[in-house]
Amino acid sequence: MKFTKLLCNFRKVWLRSILLAACLLCSSFSVVNAAPPQSFVLENMLLRADASTLMLNFSVSVDDEDGLRDLLKDGANLELTLNIAMQRQRSWWMNADVTELVYVSFLRHNPLTREFTITMPRTGGDVTLKDRNLTRLIHKTWRTYAVPVVAMSQLSDAEKKSSDTFSIKVSLSLRHSEVPPWLEKSPAFWSSDVVPKVSYTLEYSPHSQVPQGK
Secondary structure, three states: OHHHHHHHHHHHHHHHHHHHHHHHHHHHHHHHOOOOOOOEEEEEEEEEEOOOEEEEEEEEEEOOHHHHHHHHHOOOOEEEEEEEEEEEOOOOOOOEEEEEEEEEEEEEEEOOOOEEEEEEOOOOOOEEEEEOOHHHHHHHOHHHEEEEEEEHHHOOHHHHHOOOOEEEEEEEEEEEOOOOHHHOOOOOOOOOEEEEEEEEEEEEOOOOOOOEEO
16 A cells, blocks of 8 residues: 555646646747747838938837737847938939938837836937837837938028939848847857848938938
């Protein structure tokens, strides 16, 4: 009887150990393989000029905000980088560089307050906004991007009055700003990219002030 009881107890302990190991394995697998977003969702990309500044307005998000939320809650720190390069198009010579700018927005999650934070580039200094609802936070920040491309004073009077066309290349990337915690001990085969880089070209003519995207 004692042997049978010991065997029964052993079986229970063994079964519990197997179940615990399976749970830990599944949990680890789900963290490492949290499905990230695959692409950007870009809308309403427009150039707007006033007397002082040429501005770029657009709305950006990702195709899977749930996947983005999972990455952040798992400890990922991300950065959305916006690169803007403006050139004056010329027929007989190479295009002339006018300006190149880089704007970086940081996205994090605070497990203590359960808040998501996005730091946005703004004229006069970066601004950080917080919200426990990631979708609502994205609507208040990334979906209302407005950044200066060039001060109109940088364009000569001749350029403003001519029929010259300027090309503006806009590039976006979403990357890890640091190695995520689940890969700190094995970063050898890790890529910092979350969403592949995309580029768009806009055309702007100061004379017509009618931007065209392609």
